[in-house]
Amino acid sequence: MNETKLMFNLGTLKHFINNSLDISYDKNSITGFELIIPLLDASSHNTYVETVSNKADTLYRRIKECLPAMTRDAYLNYISRVSKKLKLNEKKVMLAFDYTDEDFYGDVQGFDIHGWTKKDAVTGKFKFITCSIISDEIPEKIPLISLPIRMGHYKSSVIIDCLLRIKDFVGDIELILFDRGFYDKDLMFELSKLEYPYLIFVPKHQDKQSILYPMKAGEEIAIYNEFKVNKNFSKYPGENILIFLKQIYDKKSEKNYDWVFATNVEELLLENLIRTYKKRWRIETQFRVQDEARIKCKSKDMKIRYFLFLFEQMLQTIWISFYKDESCFKEFVIAMAKMSRKWTKTTEK
Secondary structure, three states: OHHHHHHHHHHHHHHHHHHHHHHOOOOOOOOHHHHHHHHHHHHHHOOEEHHOOOOHHHHHHHHOOHHHHHHHHEEEEHHHHHHHHHHHHHOEEEEEEEEEEEEOOOOOOOOOEOOOOOOHOOEEEEEEEEEEEOOHHHEEEEEEEEEEEEEOOOHHHHHHHHHHHHOOOOOOOEEEEEEEHHOOOOHHHHHHHHHOOOOEEHHHHHOOOHHOOOOOOEEEEEEEEEEEEEEOOOOEEEEEEEEEEEEEEEEEOOEEEEEEEEOOOOOOOOHHHHHHHOHHHHHHHHHHHHHHOOOOOOOHHHHHHHHHHHHHHHHHHHHHHOOOOOOHHHHHHHHHHHHHHHHHHHHHH
């Protein structure tokens, strides 16, 4: 990999750290220049920052002193620049939302840690929601925004917030894909109100078996669906389209499945519906890629978890946008870690 290009992207990461933590050479003795090495070392070895450096306490103290919104805005600032360079704001996009989480093994407290089953000693989960580009025509399938998720959150509020923050970075939104965990009347109502096109996989307990049962294998039916949304002590009418597909053959599993989708787009072609929905799985692939740069952490503080998560996402976005064709992600992260040491030595001289 080109060393000049790697150094440029090290500078990008340094600015992300400085902007996230509100640090500068004028005010602080330790800045992103010093912190980039332990972060990349921890990322490339999938270990704790404190394992590879004596600067973990300084890093965590600076994170705790800042607002998570600063980390979010630092990431969005980079996405804005990537969007202009790749002209994403001129392209039609298909988006997907999904949750991802990180395991927690201690005493679950507060609203940032979601309780878990204690299987494999995991007592809780830190959760994040991510919106990513998954369009066929755009090779740079980048995560546009990620937000931390607290217990008791409203799906509609979080998702609309994400969409409003990224609206200037992409062109027209052709479709937004959601899995069954997002089948929510309030969300569907708000998306339609703001004219965002969606396709949601309907959970089995909500799929109206009375319609599916008499259908023949291979049959496809679309019906208009009316529903009520309770919010602000009032009821609001909503409507969408429910699409039923009976016993459709899946080549991968070699089995037949029933599929039910909810959408507000009348023009969706039934014959391409499942193929379109399966594009949502690309966001899950992105999460698996990011796991290769996972920085371990024992902290209960969501600020720290969120900063480390977005640092990993910065690495993934840089790789997808500019290195994917020349190296695998892990190779890129290791190269960045090695170059960071060479970069700091060169600069010190």
